[in-house]
Amino acid sequence: MKWIEGRHTPETVSARIAGVILQPPHQRLWWQLLGLSALGVLWLVVSIGVLLYRGIGVWGVNRPVGWGLAIVNFVWWIGIGHAGTLISAILLLARQEWRTSINRFAEAMTLFAVCCAGLFPLLHLGRPWYFYWLAPYPNRMLLWPNWRSPLIWDFFAVSTYLTVSLLFWYLGLVPDLAVMRDRATSLWQRRIYGFFALGWRGSSRHWSVHQRAYLLLACLATPLVVSVHSIVSLDFAAALVPGWHSTIFPPFFVAGAIFSGFAMVVTLVIPLRYLFSLQDFITERHLDAMAKMLLLTSILVSYGYLCEGFCAWYSGLRPEISTALDRFQGVYAPIYWVLLLGNSLAPLCFFWPAARRNIRVLLVVSVLINIGMWTERFIIVVQSLSHEFLPAAWRLYTPTIWDWGLYAGTLALFSFLMLLFVRFLPVLSISELSKQAVEESHE
Amino acid sequence: MSERSWLLQFPDQELLLEAVDRARETGLKVLDAYAPYPIEGLQQRVGGPVTRTSWLIFLAGLSGAALGFALCSWSAVWAYPFQIGGTPLFSWPAFLPITFECGVLLAALTAFVSVFAQAGLPRYHHPLFDFEAFRAASYNGFFLQVRGDYEAARQLGGVFHAE
Numbered sequence: 001m002k003w004i005e006g007r008h009t010p011e012t013v014s015a016r017i018a019g020v021i022l023q024p025p026h027q028r029l030w031w032q033l034l035g036l037s038a039l040g041v042l043w044l045v046v047s048i049g050v051l052l053y054r055g056i057g058v059w060g061v062n063r064p065v066g067w068g069l070a071i072v073n074f075v076w077w078i079g080i081g082h083a084g085t086l087i088s089a090i091l092l093l094a095r096q097e098w099r100t101s102i103n104r105f106a107e108a109m110t111l112f113a114v115c116c117a118g119l120f121p122l123l124h125l126g127r128p129w130y131f132y133w134l135a136p137y138p139n140r141m142l143l144w145p146n147w148r149s150p151l152i153w154d155f156f157a158v159s160t161y162l163t164v165s166l167l168f169w170y171l172g173l174v175p176d177l178a179v180m181r182d183r184a185t186s187l188w189q190r191r192i193y194g195f196f197a198l199g200w201r202g203s204s205r206h207w208s209v210h211q212r213a214y215l216l217l218a219c220l221a222t223p224l225v226v227s228v229h230s231i232v233s234l235d236f237a238a239a240l241v242p243g244w245h246s247t248i249f250p251p252f253f254v255a256g257a258i259f260s261g262f263a264m265v266v267t268l269v270i271p272l273r274y275l276f277s278l279q280d281f282i283t284e285r286h287l288d289a290m291a292k293m294l295l296l297t298s299i300l301v302s303y304g305y306l307c308e309g310f311c312a313w314y315s316g317l318r319p320e321i322s323t324a325l326d327r328f329q330g331v332y333a334p335i336y337w338v339l340l341l342g343n344s345l346a347p348l349c350f351f352w353p354a355a356r357r358n359i360r361v362l363l364v365v366s367v368l369i370n371i372g373m374w375t376e377r378f379i380i381v382v383q384s385l386s387h388e389f390l391p392a393a394w395r396l397y398t399p400t401i402w403d404w405g406l407y408a409g410t411l412a413l414f415s416f417l418m419l420l421f422v423r424f425l426p427v428l429s430i431s432e433l434s435k436q437a438v439e440e441s442h443e
Numbered sequence: 444m445s446e447r448s449w450l451l452q453f454p455d456q457e458l459l460l461e462a463v464d465r466a467r468e469t470g471l472k473v474l475d476a477y478a479p480y481p482i483e484g485l486q487q488r489v490g491g492p493v494t495r496t497s498w499l500i501f502l503a504g505l506s507g508a509a510l511g512f513a514l515c516s517w518s519a520v521w522a523y524p525f526q527i528g529g530t531p532l533f534s535w536p537a538f539l540p541i542t543f544e545c546g547v548l549l550a551a552l553t554a555f556v557s558v559f560a561q562a563g564l565p566r567y568h569h570p571l572f573d574f575e576a577f578r579a580a581s582y583n584g585f586f587l588q589v590r591g592d593y594e595a596a597r598q599l600g601g602v603f604h605a606e
Contacts, residue, residue, distance in 0.1 A: 014582035198565035
């Protein structure tokens with residue numbers, strides 16, 4: 001199977017990808033977008049400042065809905081990150097060659113998404129300046145974290161995930177930074193890329209240790225990525241709240257994470273390949289493969305919804321049944337219908353090959369999935385909590401401007417980091433694509 | 444003719460691999476080969492050491508996991524015994540997520556560090572970088588570095604760079 005369009009050699013591959021940085025196209029558009037996201041980041045800073053100054057009361061959280069948008073956004077962002085690791089590690093081990101064209105980009109997406117995600121639990125602490133109490137360290141209060149709490153597992157899982165994703169990404173990046181060093185024309189570019197390329201010479205020794213470690217890191221990242229969202233789901237499943245206390249949660253969350261992450265990759269990759277003329281490397285066949293992944297994970301997630309409903313009915317517990325029915329009939333029902341439309345119904349169009357190759361359909365459906373997955377987290381967090389055991393305790397939650405401000409702010413932070421990434425680092429893996437181009441030219 | 448090292452440049456991987464084999468037949472000492480992307484089996488053909496760090500990374504993972512588990516057990520049972528939800532102090536199943544994460548973290552760090560330790564990096568400068576032509580090694584050129592007789596090296600073909 002040929003994944004790269006046209007006739008390419010290592011020379012043309014590197015010229016095209018390095019060209020995105022060295023002779024950047026669409027400079028004006030880039031500056032405009034960067035300015036816009038910088039404003040958004042400013043808004044994020046203001047939202048955090050207001051939160052720190054006035055306290056959690058500025059959010060819409062109440063009793064019983066103690067987890068508002070902050071936790072919704074945390075789960076959503078972390079989930080988006082998962083596709084990057086899936087593409088770079090799991091598809092590498094499964095020898096899916098089409099991953100080569102999108103892995104670098106998706107890994108960057110993972111890093112930035114995890115950074116955005118990490119903000120929320122910290123801010124949610126109430127007194128975020130004591131966040132380091134989560135870390136186990138000898139202290140004069142002689143206190144240690146409660147290891148039986150899924151929240152501390154979260155802290156370990158997310159920080160390990162961020163570290164390992166960063167190592168994996170950087171290890172893959174080193175040979176490409178050497179390409180940038182060698183292709184750059186200005187002295188300062190050569191110096192800076194040269195510094196981060198760490199003296200990479202591409203000797204056979206370098207490659208042999210590099211490839212071995214890369215493969216091993218992929219083997220480590222694979223169970224890690226499954227563990228992270230499983231642990232996130234345990235934040236819910238270990239509690240007794242109706243709608244949360246379910247053994248389906250870990251696999252259901254992992255499938256949902258990969259689903260939302262792939263949707264985000266598709267949403268971002270379509271403008272990227274168009275703006276930087278990378279259609280030779282990210283072909284329609286790549287989009288087709290990603291659409292198939294979306295279809296598969298959509299069906300898995302829909303199975304999760306069915307299972308949730310079935311378990312509620314089969315349990316025979318009134319609170320469980322009442323919560324499940326409230327999703328269809330309660331105040332938050334419109335949000336649940338958006339969820340079903342975006343996550344279960346819309347992706348079904350990918351059964352038709354024509355839809356998988358149609359850019360517009362792909363873009364619309366992937367955005368719908370992004371929205372659908374966000375509403376899924378909203379339903380899980382907010383609807384379940386608002387409809388607790390005792391009807392007397394039921395209460396609704398409405399996000400305030402500062403809830404939305406934080407969410408919009410992290411979206412801006414994400415795009416700000418993404419824009420910097422596409423401007424200064426090779427968006428696709430030059431060495432891996434060169435290898436693939438040579439192999440395909442022999443076929 | 445004195446023994447010196449020579450740098451040869453080839454346009455693609457086949458010619459490089461062929462030259463590696465011929466260089467060894469003609470009695471030249473193959474020092475190293477350079478390519479823009481990993482070529483399977485190149486390191487074996489060059490005759491360099493193929494180190495296997497898998498066991499080291501495995502051990503690092505095991506000790507990370509052991510440390511994580513020890514931290515949880517020690518602090519929950521001895522340093523800060525505290526009854527939570529009626530569970531026993533040594534409620535080991537709850538310690539497993541952290542055990543796993545610590546194991547993965549230490550193994551991944553070891554894998555990352557081992558690359559640079561084995562490759563002799565980071566290194567800001569290298570004599571090869573003084574060759575303007577060697578800049579192509581990262582994206583276009585396939586280089587072979589041999590030590591030995593001038594005539595024999597010349598025979599290998601490719602673009603010849605003296606060192």
